[in-house]
Amino acid sequence: MAFDSLRSLRAMPLLVNQLPPGPYYGILAEFATTADLYHACERVRDAGFTRWDAHTPFPVHGLEGAMGIRRSPLPWIVLIAGLTGAAFGFGLQWWVHAGAYPLVISGKPYFSWPAYIPITFELGVLFGALGAVLGMLGLNRLPMHYHPLFQSKVFERVTDDAFFISIESWDPRFDASATRTLLESLGARSVELLES
Amino acid sequence: MAQTEAELLNNPVAGRPTLILRSPDFHSITEAVAGPVERPAPIGWWLYFIPALALLGLLGVAVSWLFWEGIGIWGLNVPVGWAWDITNFVFWVGIGHAGTLISAILFLFRQKWRTSINRSAEAMTIFAVMCALLFPGIHVGRVWVAYWMFPIPNQMSVWPNFRSPLLWDVFAVSVYGTVSVLFWYVGLIPDLATMRDRAKTRTRKLAYGFFALGWRGSVRQWNHYETAYLVLAALATPLVLSVHSVVSMDFAVSVLPGWHTTIFPPYFVAGAIFSGFAMVLTLMVICRTAFRLQHIITLLHFDYMAKIMLVTGTMVGFAYATEFFTSWYSGNPYEGFTFMNRAGGPYAWAYWTMISCNVISPQIFWFKKARTSIPILFVLSIVINIGMWFERFVIIVTSLHRDFLPSAWGYFTPTIWDVSCLLGSFGLFFTMFCLFVRFLPMVATSEVKTVLPEANPHGHAGAEREVKGHRAAVHGEPTPEGAS
Numbered sequence: 001m002a003f004d005s006l007r008s009l010r011a012m013p014l015l016v017n018q019l020p021p022g023p024y025y026g027i028l029a030e031f032a033t034t035a036d037l038y039h040a041c042e043r044v045r046d047a048g049f050t051r052w053d054a055h056t057p058f059p060v061h062g063l064e065g066a067m068g069i070r071r072s073p074l075p076w077i078v079l080i081a082g083l084t085g086a087a088f089g090f091g092l093q094w095w096v097h098a099g100a101y102p103l104v105i106s107g108k109p110y111f112s113w114p115a116y117i118p119i120t121f122e123l124g125v126l127f128g129a130l131g132a133v134l135g136m137l138g139l140n141r142l143p144m145h146y147h148p149l150f151q152s153k154v155f156e157r158v159t160d161d162a163f164f165i166s167i168e169s170w171d172p173r174f175d176a177s178a179t180r181t182l183l184e185s186l187g188a189r190s191v192e193l194l195e196s
Numbered sequence: 197m198a199q200t201e202a203e204l205l206n207n208p209v210a211g212r213p214t215l216i217l218r219s220p221d222f223h224s225i226t227e228a229v230a231g232p233v234e235r236p237a238p239i240g241w242w243l244y245f246i247p248a249l250a251l252l253g254l255l256g257v258a259v260s261w262l263f264w265e266g267i268g269i270w271g272l273n274v275p276v277g278w279a280w281d282i283t284n285f286v287f288w289v290g291i292g293h294a295g296t297l298i299s300a301i302l303f304l305f306r307q308k309w310r311t312s313i314n315r316s317a318e319a320m321t322i323f324a325v326m327c328a329l330l331f332p333g334i335h336v337g338r339v340w341v342a343y344w345m346f347p348i349p350n351q352m353s354v355w356p357n358f359r360s361p362l363l364w365d366v367f368a369v370s371v372y373g374t375v376s377v378l379f380w381y382v383g384l385i386p387d388l389a390t391m392r393d394r395a396k397t398r399t400r401k402l403a404y405g406f407f408a409l410g411w412r413g414s415v416r417q418w419n420h421y422e423t424a425y426l427v428l429a430a431l432a433t434p435l436v437l438s439v440h441s442v443v444s445m446d447f448a449v450s451v452l453p454g455w456h457t458t459i460f461p462p463y464f465v466a467g468a469i470f471s472g473f474a475m476v477l478t479l480m481v482i483c484r485t486a487f488r489l490q491h492i493i494t495l496l497h498f499d500y501m502a503k504i505m506l507v508t509g510t511m512v513g514f515a516y517a518t519e520f521f522t523s524w525y526s527g528n529p530y531e532g533f534t535f536m537n538r539a540g541g542p543y544a545w546a547y548w549t550m551i552s553c554n555v556i557s558p559q560i561f562w563f564k565k566a567r568t569s570i571p572i573l574f575v576l577s578i579v580i581n582i583g584m585w586f587e588r589f590v591i592i593v594t595s596l597h598r599d600f601l602p603s604a605w606g607y608f609t610p611t612i613w614d615v616s617c618l619l620g621s622f623g624l625f626f627t628m629f630c631l632f633v634r635f636l637p638m639v640a641t642s643e644v645k646t647v648l649p650e651a652n653p654h655g656h657a658g659a660e661r662e663v664k665g666h667r668a669a670v671h672g673e674p675t676p677e678g679a680s
Contacts, residue, residue: 038653041415054415057222058386058645059422060653063415072423082431092347093358101355108359115359118442122367125435129375129428133382136424140417143409150412158413159390159642161222166414 022196025148026168027179029188034060037163040186041066051171055164077135078128085127089120148194215309215647217491222645229639232487248626255620258613267337269613275599276608278592281335284618286588288328294472295321300432311643312493317476318380323628325373327621361445368442379428385411386642440464453534454595463515470508471584473501477577495568502567506558513555543594550590553583
């Protein structure tokens with residue numbers, strides 16, 4: 001178990017905007033079940049590949065560990081965005097009531113901070129949620145409406161019931177024929193070489 | 197089918213029952229959910245859509261006349277300055293809360309049964325918030341200056357009063373609407389990609405493809421995606437509790453007997469979840485039959501929802517009793533009068549409608565037969581929503597119609613335009629919901645697939661019921677054992 005988590009700490013490059021220069025994008029292999037995919041991912045990870053990915057119609061539990069992916073840094077983005085929103089909300093109310101437009105309401109002081117809490121909270125949540133969504137899209141390099149994987153006909157089933165591993169051609173260990181043999185030996189149902 | 201459902205609910209020895217019946221494979225779930233969206237609209241859809249659209253037209257007429265003539269066309273007047281419009285506002289905001297409870301709070305509690313209903317419940321939330329936002333907007337009278345509610349720099353150098361609960365409300369409800377849309381859209385991305393990949397025509401491919409953002413189901417993407425979903429759930433949970441609390445402070449922060457009470461925030465939140473679940477139930481009973489999703493939205497789901505309604509309905513009843521106790525125990529004659537007047541005054545008919553619909557009727561859910569009977573559930577879901585509308589009416593109107601001085605007493609009667617606005621808001625709600633089920637997958641397929649046994653790469657039986665021969669099911673041949 002400890003060994004697993006150590007392995008998952010190993011540096012893996014994040015998703016990048018660039019695609020492999022070609023002539024090939026890489027190899028795409030289809031697997032029949034989540035269990036087959038899981039074991040294949042462990043083997044591909046242990047073979048030392050770094051620029052590769054697995055594709056599933058739904059999140060498969062534990063697959064990040066089998067691939068050796070680090071935890072998402074997204075919560076930090078959300079924390080910073082949320083605190084920014086809360087600070088902005090609080091500052092706005094403070095500035096309005098104690099600076100720009102001072103009004104005496106029910107004899108309370110201008111800086112009556114307890115009354116500022118609801119809006120501070122709401123703006124913190126708003127900025128945090130926007131940070132979560134935009135941060136997720138940014139980390140995932142989305143939107144990206146074209147991708148070489150979409151050339152593959154079988155890949156259309158990735159959002160339905162099929163499981164895939166794709167190994168990109170700029171991985172230092174990539175070799176069109178040896179990688180194909182490896183994936184076939186791992187129980188791939190079909191293996192396909194994609195142009196870039 | 198009936199056998200399987202009965203077996204599902206009545207066999208505790210076999211362990212935790214499966215959430216999805218008929219042991220489908222992944223593809224058949226996609227097919228069941230995406231299929232109806234791709235086929236031409238059935239006649240039944242038009243039977244709902246056309247009346248809904250007609251009611252939406254009524255809303256257009258009512259609101260146009262309101263803008264032209266002013267809020268004098270409504271029945272409200274001193275002393276009842278808030279009446280149907282604010283009742284409708286609180287009613288619709290409350291409806292939305294069940295959607296967020298299902299999508300966020302049940303997600304954090306790892307209640308996997310939510311996956312069958314969360315998408316449509318979230319859609320319901322968004323449409324309910326749209327209806328809710330309409331009412332304070334048109335109630336202000338001079339709608340062309342409604343933007344004064346927002347802190348926008350203007351030539352008068354005037355700013356809103358951030359210390360007012362009414363302004364907290366503007367922020368709470370609009371943030372709630374925005375976050376609900378974000379949460380819903382994030383959940384939709386993988387399913388929009390499914391629609392894109394299944395699309396047969398170029399228009400569909402482009403339309404779904406545009407909103408799917410190029411999703412390719414990569415595990416690196418799922419990694420960030422699941423974190424985002426978890427974080428959004430964690431943000432939406434305190435948010436949803438804050439929204440109806442803030443709505444209740446519109447009343448509780450005033451000094452009016454009947455409103456000025458500290459029990460309001462939790463009492464309003466419980467009532468909101470109660471009415472929201474009733475609305476989810478109304479919609480799901482119709483949708484599961486109309487789209488043949490009985491194996492995905494099962495009686496087990498209804499059983500769980502009925503239990504939540506029993507709990508929240510009883511909590512609401514407890515709050516009614518506590519209010520009475522507090523008014524007596526406070527020794528304040530105005531408080532005491534307000535509550536005696538509520539139960540025995542000119543609006544007693546509304547009060548007892550509320551009590552019978554909200555407190556008495558859900559007690560039938562103590563019986564499993566009632567919790568799993570579609571006709572009883574459907575009728576009660578409507579009864580409860582009538583009751584919850586009356587709860588807001590009772591709180592708002594009965595507290596206002598008897599002022600401190602008898603010379604300022606009055607009686608509110610709605611006009612035809614009050615009624616038109618309420619019916620029209622239902623038109624808006626159902627029109628949006630009809631369009632939703634027509635063009636978007638109404639079940640979160642990528643989430644439902646994760647609760648199937650074959651989604652687990654380790655194949656543990658664990659507490660879940662082991663499905664024999666699940667390898668066969670993976671390859672597209674559901675086995676008879678798989679259904680048990």
